[in-house]
Every structure is written in C-alpha cells, then in structure tokens.
Amino acid sequence: MRIVVDVMGGDRGPEVVVEGARLALKDYSGISELYLVGNEADIAAARKKTGLQDKRVQIVHASQVLTMEDKPVEGLRKKKDCSLLRAVELLKDGRGQALISTGNTGGMVAASTIRLRTLEGVERPAIAAVIPSGHGHFILLDAGATPECKPIYLAQFAIMGNLYCQQILGTKNPRVGILSNGSEEIKGTELTREAHRLCKGLDLNYIGYVEGHDLFDDKVEVVVMDGFLGNIVLKTCESMGRAVGRFLKRELNATPIRRLGKVLAGNALLALKTKLDPDIYGGAPLLGLNGTVIKAHGSANARAIKNAIRVATETIQHHLNESIVREISKANANEMVGAETK
Amino acid sequence: MRIVVDVMGGDRGPEVVVEGARLALKDYSGISELYLVGNEADIAAARKKTGLQDKRVQIVHASQVLTMEDKPVEGLRKKKDCSLLRAVELLKDGRGQALISTGNTGGMVAASTIRLRTLEGVERPAIAAVIPSGHGHFILLDAGATPECKPIYLAQFAIMGNLYCQQILGTKNPRVGILSNGSEEIKGTELTREAHRLCKGLDLNYIGYVEGHDLFDDKVEVVVMDGFLGNIVLKTCESMGRAVGRFLKRELNATPIRRLGKVLAGNALLALKTKLDPDIYGGAPLLGLNGTVIKAHGSANARAIKNAIRVATETIQHHLNESIVREISKANANEMVGAETK
Numbered sequence: 001m002r003i004v005v006d007v008m009g010g011d012r013g014p015e016v017v018v019e020g021a022r023l024a025l026k027d028y029s030g031i032s033e034l035y036l037v038g039n040e041a042d043i044a045a046a047r048k049k050t051g052l053q054d055k056r057v058q059i060v061h062a063s064q065v066l067t068m069e070d071k072p073v074e075g076l077r078k079k080k081d082c083s084l085l086r087a088v089e090l091l092k093d094g095r096g097q098a099l100i101s102t103g104n105t106g107g108m109v110a111a112s113t114i115r116l117r118t119l120e121g122v123e124r125p126a127i128a129a130v131i132p133s134g135h136g137h138f139i140l141l142d143a144g145a146t147p148e149c150k151p152i153y154l155a156q157f158a159i160m161g162n163l164y165c166q167q168i169l170g171t172k173n174p175r176v177g178i179l180s181n182g183s184e185e186i187k188g189t190e191l192t193r194e195a196h197r198l199c200k201g202l203d204l205n206y207i208g209y210v211e212g213h214d215l216f217d218d219k220v221e222v223v224v225m226d227g228f229l230g231n232i233v234l235k236t237c238e239s240m241g242r243a244v245g246r247f248l249k250r251e252l253n254a255t256p257i258r259r260l261g262k263v264l265a266g267n268a269l270l271a272l273k274t275k276l277d278p279d280i281y282g283g284a285p286l287l288g289l290n291g292t293v294i295k296a297h298g299s300a301n302a303r304a305i306k307n308a309i310r311v312a313t314e315t316i317q318h319h320l321n322e323s324i325v326r327e328i329s330k331a332n333a334n335e336m337v338g339a340e341t342k
Numbered sequence: 343m344r345i346v347v348d349v350m351g352g353d354r355g356p357e358v359v360v361e362g363a364r365l366a367l368k369d370y371s372g373i374s375e376l377y378l379v380g381n382e383a384d385i386a387a388a389r390k391k392t393g394l395q396d397k398r399v400q401i402v403h404a405s406q407v408l409t410m411e412d413k414p415v416e417g418l419r420k421k422k423d424c425s426l427l428r429a430v431e432l433l434k435d436g437r438g439q440a441l442i443s444t445g446n447t448g449g450m451v452a453a454s455t456i457r458l459r460t461l462e463g464v465e466r467p468a469i470a471a472v473i474p475s476g477h478g479h480f481i482l483l484d485a486g487a488t489p490e491c492k493p494i495y496l497a498q499f500a501i502m503g504n505l506y507c508q509q510i511l512g513t514k515n516p517r518v519g520i521l522s523n524g525s526e527e528i529k530g531t532e533l534t535r536e537a538h539r540l541c542k543g544l545d546l547n548y549i550g551y552v553e554g555h556d557l558f559d560d561k562v563e564v565v566v567m568d569g570f571l572g573n574i575v576l577k578t579c580e581s582m583g584r585a586v587g588r589f590l591k592r593e594l595n596a597t598p599i600r601r602l603g604k605v606l607a608g609n610a611l612l613a614l615k616t617k618l619d620p621d622i623y624g625g626a627p628l629l630g631l632n633g634t635v636i637k638a639h640g641s642a643n644a645r646a647i648k649n650a651i652r653v654a655t656e657t658i659q660h661h662l663n664e665s666i667v668r669e670i671s672k673a674n675a676n677e678m679v680g681a682e683t684k
Contacts, residue, residue: 181570182573189490212577213577216581244614265594271589
C-alpha cells in the first residue's frame with residue numbers, strides 16, 4: 001500500500017507527524033511506500049530527531065504550507081506549492097492510494113474534492129467523525145465537508161457511513177439514524193423529512209430519526225446530518241469534553257485530600273480522559289472521493305497519526321471505495337432514491 | 343405576585359412539585375397567591391405528605407393530564423380539561439402572572455403560544471436554556487419552541503436572550519453570538535447570514551458567529567440559533583453529560599482503591615455532578631409571550647421546582663416582558679431589522 005502523509009500544517013509541527021509515520025512503518029508491513037510531503041529541510045530534521053530511516057520512505061518537497069489561518073479556497077489559489085496540494089496530486093496521479101493530513105480541514109476538503117472528484121454516483125463527500133459514547137462509539141457524518149445538503153446527499157451519507165462502520169469499525173448491522181429534533185416523522189425540517197423517506201427505501205438497518213439525547217446512549221451507530229449541523233454538534237461535544245476535563249483537573253487539585261483521591265482514582269480518571277480524547281480513533285475519513293483521504297486532528301500526537309495511517313491501510317484493504325460505488329449504484333437504481341437524482 | 347404551578351405531567355409525580363412549591367412559599371414572601379393546578383385528590387395527598395398549609399395556596403382542579411407520550415397538538419385537542427390548559431387559562435384571564443410546568447414541552451409551547459399569543463412585535467417565542475460552562479454559564483436559545491425560523495426571529499431571539507441574561511442572570515453587557523459552522527461571514531446558512539446582518543444593526547454586544555468549540559470556553563453568554571438546532575445541541579449536551587457521569591461512576595466503583603479515591607475526591611466529583619446537572623438553574627423560560635412561562639425539567643426535583651418559581655418571581659419583578667416589548671419595538675423601528683418584518 002502506498003501512503004501519502006502531509007507533514008505540514010498541524011498544530012504540533014512536522015516532528016510529531018514524522019514520528020507517527022515511523023511508528024506506523026514499524027507496525028504495518030503492508031505499507032510498500034510512504035511519501036512524506038512538506039518542507040525538505042523540516043522533514044530531514046524531523047527524521048534525524050525521530051530516527052526514521054525506513055527504505056520505504058520517499059520525500060516530496062513542497063515550499064509552502066496552508067495554515068489553519070488560511071481561508072481554504074483563497075489559500076489554495078495563492079499557495080500552489082503547498083504540501084496539501086502536492087499530497088493530493090500524488091493521489092491523483094496514482095502514486096499514492098491514501099492521504100493523511102493534520103492541516104486545515106476546509107482546505108483538505110476543497111483540495112481533494114476539486115482534484116480527486118467524487119466517486120461514481122456519489123453527489124458530495126462527507127467527513128465521518130468517530131465519537132466515543134457510553135460503552136462504544138458512534139459515527140457522525142457529515143462533520144463538515146458539505147454544509148448545505150439536499151436529501152439525496154443525506155441518503156448517500158447513510159450508505160457510506162454504514163459501510164465504513166461495518167468494514168473499518170467492525171460493527172455488524174449498525175443502526176443508522178437521521179439526527180432530528182424528535183422521533184416522530186412530522187418532526188425535523190424539509191431536508192430531514194425527505195431524507196427520512198429516502199433512507200426508508202435503502203438496504204440498511206435504518207431506524208429513523210434519532211435525537212440529541214440518543215447519541216451517547218448507545219442507541220445508534222451511524223448518525224446522519226448535514227455538514228452545518230455536524231460541524232456544530234462535533235465541536236460542541238469536543239468543547240464540552242475539554243471543559244469537563246479542565247473542570248475536574250481544577251477541582252481535583254483544590255485540596256491535598258482531593259489530590260490524594262485523584263491519585264487513588266487515577267486509572268478511572270485516565271479512562272475518562274481516554275474517552276474524551278479522540279486520538280485513539282485515528283482521524284476522520286473524508287468519504288465519497290476517488291482516493292482515501294483521512295483528516296487527523298490538528299493537535300494529533302504521534303499515536304493519533306499512526307492510528308490515522310492504520311485506518312488508511314484498512315480502508316484500502318477492505319476496498320471501501322469499491323463497496324461505496326456498488327451500494328450507491330444499487331440505491332440510485334432503486335426508484336425511491338433514484339427519483340431524486342434525475 | 344401570583345404564581346401558577348402545573349402539578350401534573352412531570353416524571354416524578356405531584357408530590358415533588360408540591361414540595362417545591364412549599365419551599366418557594368417559605369422563602370419568597372413576594373408571592374401573594376400560588377395556584378396548584380391538577381387532580382384535586384393527588385394535590386390533597388401531596389399537601390398532606392409535604393405538610394403544605396400556606397394560606398396563599400389555591401387549588402384548581404383539572405381532571406386530565408397531558409403526558410410526555412401525548413403528541414402536543416393532538417393531545418391538547420383531546421384533553422380539554424388537562425392541568426396544563428387550565429394553568430395557561432389562569433394566566434390568560436389574569437388571575438396568574440407566571441406559570442411553571444414540568445410537563446410535555448411541546449404541549450407547553452403549543453398551549454401557551456395559542457392561548458397567550460406573542461408579545462407585541464414579537465414574531466415567535468423561544469425557549470432559553472441556561473447551560474453551565476467552564477466558569478459560568480451560557481444561554482442557548484431557541485432550545486426548541488420554534489424549529490423552523492426566519493432571520494428576523496433569530497434577531498429577536500438575540501434581543502430577548504440579551505435582556506434575560508442581563509436582568510435575570512445579572513450578566514453585564516453579555517456577548518451575543520449566532521451559532522454557526524465557522525467564524526467568517528461567508529460561513530453558515532442563508533438563515534444565519536441574514537440573521538447576522540440583522541444582528542449587526544442591533545443595540546447589543548453582538549460578537550458575530552460563534553462555533554461549537556466556543557460554547558464551553560466562556561467566549562459567549564447568549565447563543566442564538568433556530569429551535570431545530572437548539573433542541574439538538576441542548577439534548578446532545580445533556581446526553582453527553584449523563585454519559586460522563588455514568589462512565590465515571592462505573593470506573594470509580596471498579597476497584598476498592600478507586601472507591602477510596604472517589605470518597606477522598608468526593609467534593610470535586612460532586613462539583614462536577616452539579617455542573618452537569620441543570621437543576622440549579624431552575625428551568626427554562628419561554629420568552630416572547632404575554633405572560634411568564636417557565637419550563638422545569640421533566641425530572642426536576644423539589645429544589646429545581648423551587649428555583650423555577652424563583653426565576654418566575656424575578657422575571658415578574660424585573661418587568662422582563664415590558665423590556666422585551668420596548669427593545670423589540672425599537673429594533674423594528676430601525677430600518678435594518680424593520681425591513682424584514684414588512
């Protein structure tokens with residue numbers, strides 16, 4: 001497998017990303033080539049520090065970086081030689097099969113959608129974020145790739161999320177729902193009501209509308225929504241998780257007795273931190289494109305980068321994109337969904 | 343002040359509600375009359391158990407209950423003698439000034455909107471939910487009263503939320519923002535972009551778009567959105583809060599050492615529970631109606647009922663509704679906002 005890693009643009013600098021690549025190369029023998037894309041000098045320095053000397057590594061120099069502050073479309077227009085675009089090109093020309101980036105999310109969506117195009121039959125891409133819940137996790141999609149949606153997009157997100165959940169997360173027959181403000185069919189918006197009608201005609205375990213209070217109650221594995229709502233829900237959860245962590249830390253350090261309690265309860269609190277920490281899930285795939293594109297968190301550590309590379313290899317091994325094309329084609333041929341696309 | 347309490351329809355039964363009323367009567371001497379509305383026999387039994395013998399109490403019998411399972415509009419049509427409708431009628435005929443109910447939220451919104459009508463100049467009502475954040479709290483509105491909104495509704499929610507935050511929560515010059523999927527003006531939807539334009543013309547501390555990750559970071563005090571999004575965000579936060587609580591409880595009880603740690607860290611964990619627990623905020627007001635209507639949580643305990651009654655008395659004392667009419671009228675006269683309503 002040929003993996004492309006955009007080394008630049010993350011919050012923690014190139015070294016963390018290169019270290020993640022080193023860990024992945026050590027553990028995943030299925031990788032035949034690993035492209036590190038970014039500033040040559042920075043990559044050389046990071047390799048030296050991390051001791052990365054694997055023969056499968058190839059360096060592709062890019063003189064510019066799309067930063068978190070850059071506006072996606074404008075930034076990409078100005079920075080033609082940024083690492084992100086160079087990385088996407090490696091996928092486009094077939095040298096790479098999967099791309100991992102920690103950089104600007106909007107830029108990643110724009111660059112890969114424009115250069116790679118959507119898979120045959122797929123209308124729009126979706127970011128699938130994996131969120132830890134009570135006992136397991138659920139997939140939220142779209143987490144922000146397609147802010148304004150038509151009903152058919154949501155139906156296709158349901159198909160893609162279902163396949164990702166089955167093949168990569170290993171959930172059998174995942175429950176798929178559309179996020180709404182109530183469980184009755186009359187609830188929701190025009191968008192959700194029509195998407196609900198379409199999803200009922202699909203060949204998956206569609207359970208109808210789910211509500212906000214179902215998300216962390218292990219009632220649903222794939223939660224479908226437009227990218228405007230998904231971006232807000234995902235960021236709200238992240239923000240609340242961080243606030244809980246900060247609050248506990250402050251409270252637990254407030255007195256010596258509490259500090260002792262913290263030490264004794266240590267593993268329980270560590271377990272909570274892990275729950276609130278998206279790193280173990282290794283990044284969110286951008287589903288529906290010609291190529292495998294994985295967004296790692298901007299503040300991802302080396303372990304998270306390694307996990308994102310693992311997700312990329314599994315996505316290739318399972319031929320996820322072929323399954324998506326097949327299932328979307330079946331759904332589009334089905335009258336209920338097909339009617340929308342005509 | 344004349345307070346109306348709908349005793350029926352909550353998850354915990356009439357006794358808890360009556361006990362909350364007893365606590366409120368004990369502490370708030372400004373209450374001149376307190377109507378308990380519901381099944382006479384149930385109320386009599388609850389009064390006996392709680393020892394409520396205050397002379398300011400009046401009983402209004404209602405033979406039916408709108409339950410959580412009832413569909414709001416259909417339920418109200420079938421149950422003409424339900425406690426909720428009887429309670430709303432007390433506000434309509436002027437005997438009561440404020441209503442507190444733990445029952446069916448949709449039913450409460452429907453009954454009070456239809457019978458009481460919106461305040462002069464106000465297009466639609468909004469539920470204002472107060473959510474604990476890192477160091478303080480923020481108001482989220484609309485939490486579900488008006489799922490589908492026009493831009494002018496959001497601008498009016500901003501005005502009402504700002505006044506509520508100042509007068510009842512005591513925040514000086516609260517920062518008001520519209521919830522969106524990015525901070526740049528080009529982000530959001532047609533709805534948020536036009537609402538953003540309107541809010542810029544308002545006489546309040548409007549800070550523009552806020553994102554999900556700003557909510558728990560003490561960056562904003564009043565967060566405006568349509569009721570579809572608000573319902574989802576509120577329930578997602580509640581669901582995540584409960585999941586964190588359950589998870590910690592399970593982990594902290596897993597070994598004897600952790601259990602000891604839990605005991606020593608006790609107050610810190612209790613503080614977290616309080617943070618995640620909406621009871622202390624005493625219910626969410628339904629803003630914009632002729633009358634003060636407060637929704638207490640379905641599972642509210644006696645303390646939460648008491649707090650909801652406190653919020654009701656403060657809302658009356660501060661003449662919140664008069665302020666809303668005045669500020670909305672000013673905004674409607676202003677060309678920028680007024681243009682929309684014509």
